[in-house]
Amino acid sequence: MENQFKEIIYYATLAPSGHNTQPWKFSIKDNSFLIYPDYSRRLKVVDPDDHALFISIGCALENLIIAANHMGYSAKVEYFPPTEEKDCIKITINKDKVEIDPALFNTIPNRQATRSKYDGRPIPPEDLEKLKKVSHQDKVSFILFTEQREIEPIIEFVKEGNVLQFRNKSFVNELISWIRFNKKDALTSSDGLNSASMGLPYVPTWFGRFILNNLVTPNGEANKCERLIRGSSGVALFIAESNDKQSWINVGRSFERVVLKATSLNIKHAHMNMPCEEIEIRTKFQKHLGLKDEQPLLLLRIGYSNPMPKSYRRPVEEVMV
Ligand SMILES: Cc1cc2nc3c(=O)[nH]c(=O)nc-3n(C[C@H](O)[C@H](O)[C@H](O)COP(=O)(O)O)c2cc1C
Numbered sequence: 520m521e522n523q524f525k526e527i528i529y530y531a532t533l534a535p536s537g538h539n540t541q542p543w544k545f546s547i548k549d550n551s552f553l554i555y556p557d558y559s560r561r562l563k564v565v566d567p568d569d570h571a572l573f574i575s576i577g578c579a580l581e582n583l584i585i586a587a588n589h590m591g592y593s594a595k596v597e598y599f600p601p602t603e604e605k606d607c608i609k610i611t612i613n614k615d616k617v618e619i620d621p622a623l624f625n626t627i628p629n630r631q632a633t634r635s636k637y638d639g640r641p642i643p644p645e646d647l648e649k650l651k652k653v654s655h656q657d658k659v660s661f662i663l664f665t666e667q668r669e670i671e672p673i674i675e676f677v678k679e680g681n682v683l684q685f686r687n688k689s690f691v692n693e694l695i696s697w698i699r700f701n702k703k704d705a706l707t708s709s710d711g712l713n714s715a716s717m718g719l720p721y722v723p724t725w726f727g728r729f730i731l732n733n734l735v736t737p738n739g740e741a742n743k744c745e746r747l748i749r750g751s752s753g754v755a756l757f758i759a760e761s762n763d764k765q766s767w768i769n770v771g772r773s774f775e776r777v778v779l780k781a782t783s784l785n786i787k788h789a790h791m792n793m794p795c796e797e798i799e800i801r802t803k804f805q806k807h808l809g810l811k812d813e814q815p816l817l818l819l820r821i822g823y824s825n826p827m828p829k830s831y832r833r834p835v836e837e838v839m840v
Contacts, residue, residue, distance in 0.1 A: 536575035577771020637822030680793025685737035700727030
């Protein structure tokens, strides 16, 4: 039983997280799992309100539920139960018959943020429908943009957000602190952004830092984002009904199911979150979409390309309380 519980946590740890910070801790109590936010792994600059941290927790939660269901357990989720000492999510599992989509579980180890150029092939409408269907989650809306006239204004928001971010020294410093510029560092830390998964060659850390500090320009990065979106088959957006922890977690749950389903259909995804991260641009983006209090929180490009090298994860023992 204990081994099976640890196996379920292993699948949870394969979830995506902002800068691959893996901001989670787990514990097992009787027939329940507890997931705690690990605030020591916050991204203070790019995510000052922790929305991305809780989206990442939502992704880990969804993987945990999918793995538990796959192993024959039903899962009951309680958000921040007052009976627990610390803020956490409690998942109580019981041996039960549950309906499962095997594709979701089977693709957990293969899902990745694929940051390469896509080939622009359109996605068949029936596959877009499958993504919409699997996205359903309380307090979350999911929109797919495939028409060029809808995507054009989004490109402008992405570029504007990107320029703001790369002009901000604190943003660049935070990003650099999570890049693992060579294989040794990537393997030792087993977290952070593995250079190879970003399509960059392995280099000594001092050299990587020099390049990012001196040769990467805000406009150069923005133009690169534009080319990448133009080469994609579409853009996907996740919107939270309100700006609170539970809605953020639910965005993570919906996002994780969509990208697992997409992976099973050979559709790749990569983040273009800049307009969601920069509050000034998010406000303009909200207005453009006709939203009031609802928050556009995750923006992805989707399409077809070959897989990239994977990012690493810390072993289960390291994320147990
Ligand atoms: C909430 C959230 C925000 C993210 N933001 C970005 C982003 O702005 N740019 C980016 O390239 N990747 C972004 N990512 C992808 C992560 O960097 C990626 O999940 C992590 O490095 C682990 O890699 P993997 O998804 O390939 O396993 C984000 C992921 C999450 C969950």
